[in-house]
């Protein structure tokens with residue numbers, strides 16, 4: 001028995017989204033069962049199954065290491081303030 | 091060469107191995123995390139008490155979906171007309187599907203795999219909701235189940251979904267609740283038909299209501315204890331008695347509007363508190379939840395039998411790959 005993670009995407013928009021998992025003996029049965037378990041009412045047009053043993057998980061501490069980088073953002077506050085001042089003097 | 095410590099693992103190894111996600115120093119820190127809206131994932135190092143309680147709750151839910159689905163299945167051949175037959179086929183598939191999703195989520199908590207959960211259910215060692223321990227006698231019972239029981243299940247599941255701290259459970263609940271909404275609408279349409287039907291049909295539903303009103307109201311359980319861990323840990327977002335009261339406020343006038351009598355001689359309307367039902371004797375619910383309900387034995391035996399009867403399908407599929 002293999003465990004597949006199930007991903008769905010609607011045609012033409014958005015990205016694939018993880019919707020859950022399914023157990024099946026092989027890929028063909030996996031697709032069949034995933035359709036019956038997850039796509040009964042048009043939830044998606046494209047279906048991906050990925051064997052759980054093939055998904056690589058990034059260590060969370062490593063992933064979070066990039067969160068604290070304020071210099072990569074700009075909230076535009078300085079420019080907004082400058083424009084406001086210009087409007088008031090005009 | 092090793093760039094990362096720990097090195098990336100596969101999802102399968104991660105779920106099978108010891109927790110590698112977030113951890114909390116103690117229960118206070120964990121509860122603060124939950125109170126701040128934190129969501130727990132399967133690979134997190136959650137407190138054992140949380141893991142055990144949440145697992146039990148999801149297992150109970152999964153078992154109930156399976157047992158409910160089997161009840162629906164029993165009525166497919168007897169559904170009046172093609173449209174209702176299709177509706178009941180679809181509904182059965184939905185319920186079995188709900189069980190399937192929930193068993194996947196429960197199994198990933200690392201306490202029991204699906205085979206063990208099913209073995210425990212069929213041996214009567216684990217529980218399922220009270221409403222699936224009673225027998226459906228006529229087609230009107232199916233309508234009462236579709237309208238009253240699905241609505242009660244919907245209300246309690248929605249309250250779990252609202253603020254659910256266990257991420258994998260919350261995500262499958264979203265789908266389950268959406269589908270329960272269809273079941274409820276089907277249920278109310280069927281109710282409307284039978285309410286507008288002949289006098290005999292009206293009496294049939296009234297008799298079914300007398301069988302199902304109490305079990306549906308009891309589904310919410312006795313008043314929540316002040317230290318219910320499921321409330322503290324944001325699995326339940328609302329107290330049992332609050333959900334029960336809201337349900338009564340909605341369904342008493344709806345059923346009366348269709349011309350049916352609520353089978354409760356103590357039912358009264360209070361200008362402040364609204365509809366109030368008689369004091370409930372909870373010994374019935376307690377006995378039922380220990381698999382000692384009126385139809386528990388037959389239900390469990392039927393479920394175990396149908397699983398055994400379909401073993402050849404699972405074996406053939408496994409052998410074909």
Ligand SMILES: [Fe+2]
Pocket residue numbers: 155184185188266270
């Ligand atoms: Fe369901």
Ligand SMILES: [Fe+2]
Pocket residue numbers: 185240269270273
């Ligand atoms: Fe349902």
